[in-house]
Amino acid sequence: xxxxxxxxxxxxxxxxxxxxxxxxxxxxxxxxxxxxxxxxxxxxxxxxxxxxxxxxxxxxxxxxxxxxxxxxxxxxxxxxxxxxxxxxxxxxxxxxxxxxxxxxxxxxxxxxxxxxxxxxxxxxxxxxxxxxxxxxxxxxxxxxxxxxxxxxxxxxxxxxxxxxxxxxxxxxxxxxxxxxxxxxxxxxxxxxxxxxxxxxxxxxxxxxxxxxxxxxxxxxxxxxxxxxxxxxxxxxxxxxxxxxxxxxxxxxxxxxxxxxxxxxxxxxxxxxxxxxxxxxxxxxxxxxxxxxxxxxxxxxxxxxxxxxxxxxxxxxxxxxxxxxxxxxxxxxxxxxxxxxxxxxxxxxxxxxxxxxxxxxxxxxxxxxxxxxxxxxxxxxxxxxxxxxxxxxxxxxxxxxxxxxxxxxxxxxxxxxxxxxxxxxxxxxxxxxxxxxxxxxxxxxxxxxxxxxxxxxxxxxxxxxxxxxxxxxxxxxxxx
Amino acid sequence: xxxxxxxxxxxxxxxxxxxxxxxxxxxxxxxxxxxxxxxxxxxxxxxxxxxxxxxxxxxxxxxxxxxxxxxxxxxxxxxxxxxxxxxxxxxxxxxxxxxxxxxxxxxxxxxxxxxxxxxxxxxxxxxxxxxxxxxxxxxxxxxxxxxxxxxxxxxxxxxxxxxxxxxxxxxxxxxxxxxxxxxxxxxxxxxxxxxxxxxxxxxxxxxxxxxxxxxxxxxxxxxxxxxxxxxxxxxxxxxxxxxxxxxxxxxxxxxxxxxxxxxxxxxxxxxxxxxxxxxxxxxxxxxxxxxxxxxxxxxxxxxxxxxxxxxxxxxxxxxxxxxxxxxxxxxxxxxxxxxxxxxxxxxxxxxxxxxxxxxxxxxxxxxxxxxxxxxxxxxxxxxxxxxxxxxxxxxxxxxxxxxxxxxxxxxxxxxxxxxxxxxxxxxxxxxxxxxxxxxxxxxxxxxxxxxxxxxxxxxxxxxxxxxxxxxxxxxxxxx
Numbered sequence: 013x014x015x016x017x018x019x020x021x022x023x024x025x026x027x028x029x030x031x032x033x034x035x036x037x038x039x040x041x042x043x044x045x046x047x048x049x050x051x052x053x054x055x056x057x058x059x060x061x062x063x064x065x066x067x068x069x070x071x072x073x074x075x076x077x078x079x080x081x082x083x084x085x086x087x088x089x090x091x092x093x094x095x096x097x098x099x100x101x102x103x104x105x106x107x108x109x110x111x112x113x114x115x116x117x118x119x120x121x122x123x124x125x126x127x128x129x130x131x132x133x134x135x136x137x138x139x140x141x142x143x144x145x146x147x148x149x150x151x152x153x154x155x156x157x158x159x160x161x162x163x164x165x166x167x168x169x170x171x172x173x174x175x176x177x178x179x180x181x182x183x184x185x186x187x188x189x190x191x192x193x194x195x196x197x198x199x200x201x202x203x204x205x206x207x208x209x210x211x212x213x214x215x216x217x218x219x220x221x222x223x224x225x226x227x228x229x230x231x232x233x234x235x236x237x238x239x240x241x242x243x244x245x246x247x248x249x250x251x252x253x254x255x256x257x258x259x260x261x262x263x264x265x266x267x268x269x270x271x272x273x274x275x276x277x278x279x280x281x282x283x284x285x286x287x288x289x290x291x292x293x294x295x296x297x298x299x300x301x302x303x304x305x306x307x308x309x310x311x312x313x314x315x316x317x318x319x320x321x322x323x324x325x326x327x328x329x330x331x332x333x334x335x336x337x338x339x340x341x342x343x344x345x346x347x348x349x350x351x352x353x354x355x356x357x358x359x360x361x362x363x364x365x366x367x368x369x370x371x372x373x374x375x376x377x378x379x380x381x382x383x384x385x386x387x388x389x390x391x392x393x394x395x396x397x398x399x400x401x402x403x404x405x406x407x408x409x410x411x412x413x414x415x416x417x418x419x420x421x422x423x424x425x426x427x428x429x430x431x432x433x434x435x436x437x438x439x440x441x442x443x444x445x446x447x448x449x450x451x452x453x454x455x456x457x458x459x460x461x462x463x464x465x466x467x468x469x470x471x472x473x474x475x476x477x478x479x480x481x482x483x484x485x486x487x488x489x490x491x
Numbered sequence: 492x493x494x495x496x497x498x499x500x501x502x503x504x505x506x507x508x509x510x511x512x513x514x515x516x517x518x519x520x521x522x523x524x525x526x527x528x529x530x531x532x533x534x535x536x537x538x539x540x541x542x543x544x545x546x547x548x549x550x551x552x553x554x555x556x557x558x559x560x561x562x563x564x565x566x567x568x569x570x571x572x573x574x575x576x577x578x579x580x581x582x583x584x585x586x587x588x589x590x591x592x593x594x595x596x597x598x599x600x601x602x603x604x605x606x607x608x609x610x611x612x613x614x615x616x617x618x619x620x621x622x623x624x625x626x627x628x629x630x631x632x633x634x635x636x637x638x639x640x641x642x643x644x645x646x647x648x649x650x651x652x653x654x655x656x657x658x659x660x661x662x663x664x665x666x667x668x669x670x671x672x673x674x675x676x677x678x679x680x681x682x683x684x685x686x687x688x689x690x691x692x693x694x695x696x697x698x699x700x701x702x703x704x705x706x707x708x709x710x711x712x713x714x715x716x717x718x719x720x721x722x723x724x725x726x727x728x729x730x731x732x733x734x735x736x737x738x739x740x741x742x743x744x745x746x747x748x749x750x751x752x753x754x755x756x757x758x759x760x761x762x763x764x765x766x767x768x769x770x771x772x773x774x775x776x777x778x779x780x781x782x783x784x785x786x787x788x789x790x791x792x793x794x795x796x797x798x799x800x801x802x803x804x805x806x807x808x809x810x811x812x813x814x815x816x817x818x819x820x821x822x823x824x825x826x827x828x829x830x831x832x833x834x835x836x837x838x839x840x841x842x843x844x845x846x847x848x849x850x851x852x853x854x855x856x857x858x859x860x861x862x863x864x865x866x867x868x869x870x871x872x873x874x875x876x877x878x879x880x881x882x883x884x885x886x887x888x889x890x891x892x893x894x895x896x897x898x899x900x901x902x903x904x905x906x907x908x909x910x911x912x913x914x915x916x917x918x919x920x921x922x923x924x925x926x927x928x929x930x931x932x933x934x935x936x937x938x939x940x941x942x943x944x945x946x947x948x949x950x951x952x953x954x955x956x957x958x959x960x961x962x963x964x965x966x967x968x969x970x
Contacts, residue, residue, distance in 0.1 A: 114836075114838070115732070116728060116732065116836075116837065116838035117836045117837055117838050118731070139734070163676075172676070174681065174684075175654075184929070188925060190923070190925050190926050190929060191923075191926065192926070194901065197642075197651070197834040197866075197868065197903045197905065197906040197907065198903050198921065199688070199903065199904065199905050199909065199910045199914070199918065199921075199948075200688075200910070200918065200922065200927075200948065200949070201685055201688070201689055201693075201930050201933055201934075202653065202681070202684045202685055202687070202688060203929065203930065203933075205653075205681045205684035205685065206680055206681055206684065206685055206933075208681070209678070209679075209680070209681060210680055214680075226732075226733075226734035227734070228734070229734060249595060252597075253594070253595065253705075254705075255618070255705035255706070255707075255708065295774070295775075295778065296774075296778035296781055296782060297778075298777050298778040298780070298781040299774065299775035299776075299777040299778030300778075301777070302775055302776075302777040303775060355676040357593075357595075357596045358595065358596055359593070359595035359596050387676075422673065424676045424677050425678065426676065426678050427676040428676065430678065431678045431679070435678070439678065439679065442677065442678075443679065444669070446667060446669050447669050447670065447671070448679075450663075450669060450682065450937075451679050451680050451682065453936045454682075454685075454933060454936055455680075457932045457933055457936055458929075469678075469679065470679070
């Protein structure tokens with residue numbers, strides 16, 4: 013039986029019946045992404061297979077002033093792919109080809125639905141890899157990474173997604189197809205940079221040229237145990253000050269360590285530690301031991317209890333699994349948890365950690381800290397029990413106070429998870445009205461009728477009031 | 492005697508009589524920048540000392556719909572600071588303070604008129620430096636570097652200006668003051684990236700937060716002599732393919748070598764060479780010798796005639812002086828020369844060099860090639876004699892054909908010199924009308940009345956026709 017909705021019929025005419033979901037039971041799967049608090053059912057989900065199909069679908073919707081939301085794998089953590097107002101979802105998962113690899117010029121061209129980790133797997137045989145490594149990299153798409161400007165543990169040395177995107181093919185709000193970039197030194201405005209991290213509000217990316225890197229000749233990974241958070245924080249600053257640029261420099265505090273040891277990948281960290289650092293250096297083998305020696309000296313100067321180097325790739329892999337599943341592991345020590353994502357200048361680490369501790373004591377909720385210390389990118393995990401009346405809202409408020417503490421020292425309200433619908437109101441903590449207005453004027457150039465992902469990224473008075481009434485929590489996700 | 496022009500009077504009221512030039516004989520010095528072909532006298536030159544004064548001046552001009560051009564040290568090579576239509580020039584040279592250095596978080600805050608090299612000099616004592624190193628760095632300002640997204644010899648490893656700018660304070664076209672960035676992970680659109688390289692068309696930068704880097708522990712510099720351009724080009728590709736990331740990887744061909752040896756800084760290169768490579772690696776000392784060994788092996792595989800490592804800092808300095816003054820040195824072997832600036836994918840180097848050779852033979856003009864080989868950033872130097880009728884225009888046409896050859900292999904028409912007024916028409920070689928229109932729509936958001944640096948960066952039908960009649964050459968500059 014054909015659907016009665018003429019919009020659905022029109023979409024089916026454009027992409028075929030096998031590429032449009034419209035029955036309520038099918039649409040339910042698309043009511044949220046990795047941010048599970050707000051839910052809304054889309055009007056339809058369309059699965060174009062080519063740029064031409066994306067363009068045709070967008071033109072069709074644009075003519076009818078029907079709004080739409082681009083979606084990758086749905087692993088986003090801030091609700092960017094949720095069809096808040098019953099939008100049509102344009103899913104890019106069928107556009108999942110690796111189109112071209114140019115090893116000599118170190119570039120690869122992928123479709124937006126191509127999974128992040130598959131790119132590294134596809135080029136590893138020739139000794140290359142794709143650097144941005146969000147914890148969801150086994151599932152998330154490179155198109156989604158572009159939308160969110162995704163990060164990862166190795167961003168300290170290699171930069172976030174925007175540092176690895178060389179060119180984009182984009183379907184604009186009216187269905188027009190344009191190309192931006194493709195060469196690093198293109199003149200004119202940096203529209204590749206503008207699109208990257210724009211959370212689906214400026215266009216739909218249909219082809220992506222990324223930078224690929226040669227595998228480093230060697231890697232060394234260190235685990236350092238500390239009895240005082242202050243010492244670990246100071247060691248982080250000392251390592252950077254010494255001119256060492258680790259590939260990764262991660263920190264976990266006592267509660268986080270308790271969590272990961274109770275989770276699926278325990279590695280036997282002592283239970284009475286106050287902090288640990290997971291440090292990785294990579295590059296030409298000849299230089300690595302010297303860097304490790306220097307890191308060892310710095311850690312000893314900062315009263316490290318124990319420091320050890322991974323004996324082999326297996327041990328290194330276990331340490332990373334232990335770290336990368338830290339969020340999910342919180343489920344082992346708390347019924348519920350809320351993950352936050354804030355950024356601070358590295359030098360303010362001890363001060364902000366003390367402030368988070370104070371917020372924790374005042375609220376009565378435990379807070380675990382797992383973070384990219386080298387970048388100053390905090391991931392406080394607020395532990396609570398949703399069965400206790402009021403605790404969910406308390407956790408949300410605590411998260412907000414943590415972000416405020418980040419903003420107060422000149423930091424940011426999100427390091428890598430994006431704004432989406434989760435942090436609309438918090439945008440006001442770091443931008444003045446004028447600064448938001450300048451950004452919204454740019455959005456309106458690309459997206460004049462607010463058809464592209466409406467209600468995301470920037471607060472509006474109505475939306476904020478609405479959001480404030482909701483319960484902004486997120487549970488059970490890993491990063 | 493007070494000036495009769497009420498605009499001049501108004502400007503003097505805002506910033507004082509000592510900060511406004513308005514007499515014809517004073518204005519003559521501002522009729523061009525490093526691009527000396529087109530000249531135009533400004534209505535006035537204003538020298539604000541503070542952000543508030545910039546804002547007041549811009550508000551004053553905005554109210555009267557008088558257009559204006561921001562200017563740094565005037566070393567730009569594409570005419571971006573030329574007051575084509577008799578605009579008011581807003582010179583930022585009095586805003587030349589180093590405001591703050593935060594070594595721990597590796598940031599410095601400067602005013603736009605602060606000279607590039609002074610930043611490195613100011614922080615060298617603590618072992619830090621500012622990476623972008625255009626050849627004019629002894630004179631050019633960081634504000635100008637932001638406007639042009641300036642490059643330099645060490646961009647291969649460290650990136651161009653945009654990779655080192657963390658935040659900007661900007662006076663918008665109506666005089667409003669806003670701040671963009673300040674933290675690397677700020678959400679929303681990347682307006683810092685958008686402003687960087689916008690050539691003064693979006694706003695006037697009044698404060699700049701830059702990334703500073705720790706000095707590498709060591710450096711090694713290599714000079715490699717080749718009998719065939721093809722071998723040198725292939726060695727460049729092989730070095731990159733081996734996973735080595737040199738800090739710099741420069742190439743000169745036979746005519747360029749003839750030029751530098753006839754110039755002020757000869758170092759005794761053999762006269763019968765076809766190409767040389769100047770290669771620098773830096774980082775942890777322990778890894779450097781191994782990289783040099785590998786580079787040596789690669790060069791031998793590619794039939795290098797001779798390869799040598801700089802014995803000390805003095806020898807290294809002489810090699811760099813020889814390279815960095817290559818443009819000016821052309822004056823020793825040709826009455827006139829025109830420098831071009833194109834970018835190609837590194838793998839197309841031999842093909843494009845052959846094409847340039849063909850263009851040279853067809854036109855009868857010699858072309859020297861000096862370039863950032865690792866980046867694929869060519870600087871062909873077209874040698875001619877302006878006293879021979881028609882040769883100036885021939886040189887301009889040859890330059891245009893070289894840029895076309897770059898564009899044809901997927902390259903760019905400028906690597907680091909910008910578009911300004913010099914390459915307006917060539918923008919059409921790499922952008923479609925739709926792509927230009929998308930950029931112009933963004934310009935119009937920030938610059939709706941075209942008061943900010945009108946007629947620069949984007950071609951308009953009128954402007955292009957006008958330009959084509961002119962003689963687009965540039966002479967006697969160094970880079």
